Amino acid sequence: xxxxxxxxxxxxxxxxxxxxxxxxxxxxxxxxxxxxxxxxxxxxxxxxxxxxxxxxxxxxxxxxxxxxxxxxxxxxxxxxxxxxxxxxxxxxxxxxxxxxxxxxxxxxxxxxxxxxxxxxxxxxxxxxxxxxxxxxxxxxxxxxxxxxxxxxxxxxxxxxxxxxx
Numbered sequence: 001x002x003x004x005x006x007x008x009x010x011x012x013x014x015x016x017x018x019x020x021x022x023x024x025x026x027x028x029x030x031x032x033x034x035x036x037x038x039x040x041x042x043x044x045x046x047x048x049x050x051x052x053x054x055x056x057x058x059x060x061x062x063x064x065x066x067x068x069x070x071x072x073x074x075x076x077x078x079x080x081x082x083x084x085x086x087x088x089x090x091x092x093x094x095x096x097x098x099x100x101x102x103x104x105x106x107x108x109x110x111x112x113x114x115x116x117x118x119x120x121x122x123x124x125x126x127x128x129x130x131x132x133x134x135x136x137x138x139x140x141x142x143x144x145x146x147x148x149x150x151x152x153x154x155x156x157x158x159x160x161x162x163x164x165x
Contacts, residue, residue: 002087003149003159008079009060009071015086016057022093033096035089045119053082084112085119101130107152110135115145
């Protein structure tokens with residue numbers, strides 16, 4: 001959904017549902033997931049990220065109670081950012097629960113860190129050697145991470161073609 005730029009409202013609903021599912025499964029299995037945004041996001045951006053994430057999530061979660069209420073969450077570009085970062089967190093949770101670390105997970109996470117380097121604490125890469133290796137090997141000059149993401153997904157057989165921007 002992120003790669004083909006679906007509307008951020010749709011993507012947010014799916015990203016947050018995945019988060020809730022991961023939390024439920026991890027809790028029932030007593031699995032600790034290191035996805036607290038404080039671990040990954042630089043301190044100066046943490047509160048804004050959390051505020052935007054909660055505000056948008058609460059709007060969609062409670063829309064059935066007040067369907068006439070206008071959306072007052074983050075701007076669409078900020079919501080796209082929240083969705084992309086939440087998807088990185090969802091990947092971390094999925095890997096922790098299942099033990100499956102698909103290369104496309106690493107590609108997506110690396111591309112998001114390249115897309116938003118000012119937000120991420122990158123010292124955590126030392127704990128994830130495969131991710132760190134892939135992060136170091138990526139072309140940092142690319143101005144368009146979504147195109148790179150689309151290409152990676154196409155190459156992996158997950159998109160039928162590389163959609164234009």
